[in-house]
Amino acid sequence: MGSGRWRRAAYGLLAGAIALQGVATSLSIGNAARRLPRELGDGFVDYASWMDIEFAPAAHHLGDRGYVEYVSDVPYASMWADQARSARFTLIQYAIAPTILGHIPLPADEPQRQFLLADFPDAAALDAYLEANPCEVRWRRGGRALLRRR
Amino acid sequence: MTAPLVLHGIGPVLLATSLVWKAGLAPGGRWGLGLGSLQALALSVGLAGFSGAMARLAVPALSGREWLWETPIAVAVAVWALRTSEVGRLREVPGPRGWALAVGILLAACLAVSLGAAVLAIAQHLSFYAHGTGADSYGIWNLKARFLYRGGVRVWRLFDPLIMHSHPRYPLLLPGLVSRLWSALGHETTLVPRGLALAFFGLVPSLLVATLAALRGWIIGCLAGLGLLCLPFFVENAWTQGADLPFSLFAVAALGCLALAMEDPRGGRGALVLAGVFAGLAAWTKQEGLVLVLASLGGVALGSRPVLRLGIKRAAFVLAGSLPLLAALFWVEAAYVKYRPEYMHGGGGLLAEKALSLERHGQIWAAALRFVSGPRQWPALTLLALVALAGLAARRGASPAQRPLLAALGVVAAGYYAAYLATPYPLAWQLSTSVDRLFIQYWPSLVLLAFIGVPRDE
Numbered sequence: 001m002g003s004g005r006w007r008r009a010a011y012g013l014l015a016g017a018i019a020l021q022g023v024a025t026s027l028s029i030g031n032a033a034r035r036l037p038r039e040l041g042d043g044f045v046d047y048a049s050w051m052d053i054e055f056a057p058a059a060h061h062l063g064d065r066g067y068v069e070y071v072s073d074v075p076y077a078s079m080w081a082d083q084a085r086s087a088r089f090t091l092i093q094y095a096i097a098p099t100i101l102g103h104i105p106l107p108a109d110e111p112q113r114q115f116l117l118a119d120f121p122d123a124a125a126l127d128a129y130l131e132a133n134p135c136e137v138r139w140r141r142g143g144r145a146l147l148r149r150r
Numbered sequence: 151m152t153a154p155l156v157l158h159g160i161g162p163v164l165l166a167t168s169l170v171w172k173a174g175l176a177p178g179g180r181w182g183l184g185l186g187s188l189q190a191l192a193l194s195v196g197l198a199g200f201s202g203a204m205a206r207l208a209v210p211a212l213s214g215r216e217w218l219w220e221t222p223i224a225v226a227v228a229v230w231a232l233r234t235s236e237v238g239r240l241r242e243v244p245g246p247r248g249w250a251l252a253v254g255i256l257l258a259a260c261l262a263v264s265l266g267a268a269v270l271a272i273a274q275h276l277s278f279y280a281h282g283t284g285a286d287s288y289g290i291w292n293l294k295a296r297f298l299y300r301g302g303v304r305v306w307r308l309f310d311p312l313i314m315h316s317h318p319r320y321p322l323l324l325p326g327l328v329s330r331l332w333s334a335l336g337h338e339t340t341l342v343p344r345g346l347a348l349a350f351f352g353l354v355p356s357l358l359v360a361t362l363a364a365l366r367g368w369i370i371g372c373l374a375g376l377g378l379l380c381l382p383f384f385v386e387n388a389w390t391q392g393a394d395l396p397f398s399l400f401a402v403a404a405l406g407c408l409a410l411a412m413e414d415p416r417g418g419r420g421a422l423v424l425a426g427v428f429a430g431l432a433a434w435t436k437q438e439g440l441v442l443v444l445a446s447l448g449g450v451a452l453g454s455r456p457v458l459r460l461g462i463k464r465a466a467f468v469l470a471g472s473l474p475l476l477a478a479l480f481w482v483e484a485a486y487v488k489y490r491p492e493y494m495h496g497g498g499g500l501l502a503e504k505a506l507s508l509e510r511h512g513q514i515w516a517a518a519l520r521f522v523s524g525p526r527q528w529p530a531l532t533l534l535a536l537v538a539l540a541g542l543a544a545r546r547g548a549s550p551a552q553r554p555l556l557a558a559l560g561v562v563a564a565g566y567y568a569a570y571l572a573t574p575y576p577l578a579w580q581l582s583t584s585v586d587r588l589f590i591q592y593w594p595s596l597v598l599l600a601f602i603g604v605p606r607d608e
Binding site: 007010011023025026 | 253256257260261263264265266267268270271274275278369373375376377378379380381382385386529530533536537540543544
């Protein structure tokens with residue numbers, strides 16, 4: 001009987017510790033989330049617009065038109081490793097792919113402007129898009145890509 | 151909007167419910183409404199993602215209309231399940247009474263508070279960081295979803311080695327699910343991957359609690375749920391929108407089904423098949439799922455006595471469940487992926503050299519020890535180890551599910567160890583970016599294993 005009581009007491013303590021740790025962990029995560037900084041500042045167009053221009057033909061065209069400022073000395077690998085800036089990765093990746101990463105072998109039957117899948121079948125479609133959604137794209141040193149309303 | 155959502159939902163839900171019903175987990179069946187519904191929900195989500203991706207790859211011209219062939223198959227399976235299922239019943243776990251009831255209510259309240267805080271924190275992150283907080287969400291999973299959704303007849307570009315950073319070989323359950331929901335809604339929205347991240351997070355503790363509640367009672371179920379939430383980055387992983395947490399759902403569902411089958415006096419053949427299906431869905435979520443399939447087979451074979459007569463027979467049921475999903479996975483590989491597996495670079499000689507490198511073994515052990523002793527991990531891991539020890543000390547009512555689960559997780563550990571040894575990427579980088587995520591994949595299963603050893607009445 002005696003050992004049974006001790007065993008139950010030990011189980012009770014263990015259960016209590018699990019309950020406390022579980023609640024404390026979640027509450028501390030919840031509390032930290034209250035002070036979470038917003039990633040995007042004022043002036044950003046919503047992410048959906050970002051995603052629409054992420055594919056390379058569009059980005060390449062944007063570069064030709066001077067919408068995108070390429071910073072050719074930012075090494076690709078450092079952006080990959082930098083998790084803090086990773087939110088901009090996809091756009092940057094596609095924006096630089098045809099230019100800075102021009103050494104990537106493209107398939108012979110795939111002209112560069114059709115690199116990957118694009119929502120914009122040609123430059124005119126992209127121009128029309130930009131006409132309807134005035135915006136300015138800048139890629140700054142440090143890997144930050146911004147799409148701002150004009 | 152409602153009609154396409156219903157059309158997209160009816161096939162997976164009907165198919166999943168039929169399979170769960172047939173396995174005996176149905177409402178009013180062997181294992182009760184709570185567990186049956188959650189198993190069916192997890193299975194529906196998995197089948198919807200699998201079917202969404204497969205349909206877009208098999209018949210790209212009909213992208214977004216997978217319900218055309220899915221619904222008739224689901225209806226046929228439902229009729230078969232209704233006509234052939236047998237009603238049985240697992241030994242019922244008596245509900246808590248007296249002081250135990252008070253403890254149970256207190257623990258349930260703790261679990262509710264804990265889950266509520268976690269869900270609010272995840273929702274806050276998902277609202278501020280719409281595309282997730284890690285590169286994998288938008289660089290891999292949601293990127294693939296956009297290819298599936300927008301691709302049509304050009305969907306093959308998804309596998310283009312030009313976008314090697316997105317790992318074209320990765321399986322497509324999660325992107326399939328996202329793109330399918332976009333099809334149902336009629337447009338792309340980040341609400342879908344965000345909603346799915348929250349849903350997957352909610353399903354994991356729910357399924358774990360329900361499985362243990364069915365086998366060990368509500369007190370143990372609630373304690374396991376709280377034990378799961380003791381690990382901070384299990385919660386934090388939800389807002390990355392990665393595939394590790396969805397993987398952990400299918401892993402704990404598969405191993406939970408193995409446990410249910412082992413404790414079923416009638417043999418639990420249906421649950422074994424279901425375990426195979428869940429393991430197959432894990433293989434469709436991440437490549438590591440192939441290890442889970444092997445682990446489920448190995449676990450059930452090695453954990454049964456006698457191994458040759460009973461173990462292999464049980465493993466055959468698990469294999470039957472995962473075989474269709476594996477066949478589909480290999481078809482995608484053969485039809486679309488046109489480059490060699492990364493792990494084969496350098497050939498067998500290099501692999502042997504890596505396997506014999508003491509430095510690599512040392513690096514892996516050091517990373518594992520660093521992880522286990524990390525300040526944010528050790529409280530959860532210590533408590534779990536104590537639970538496992540308490541189960542061993544009690545001895546009474548040793549669970550027939552313990553050995554298969556232990557064997558399965560042993561196979562998983564061995565598989566991951568071998569993968570680290572053979573990795574074509576720099577080992578230090580690979581370890582630093584993946585040990586925690588791999589741990590998350592099996593954290594719910596480890597909690598299941600620890601608590602399954604605790605006798606019912608403790």
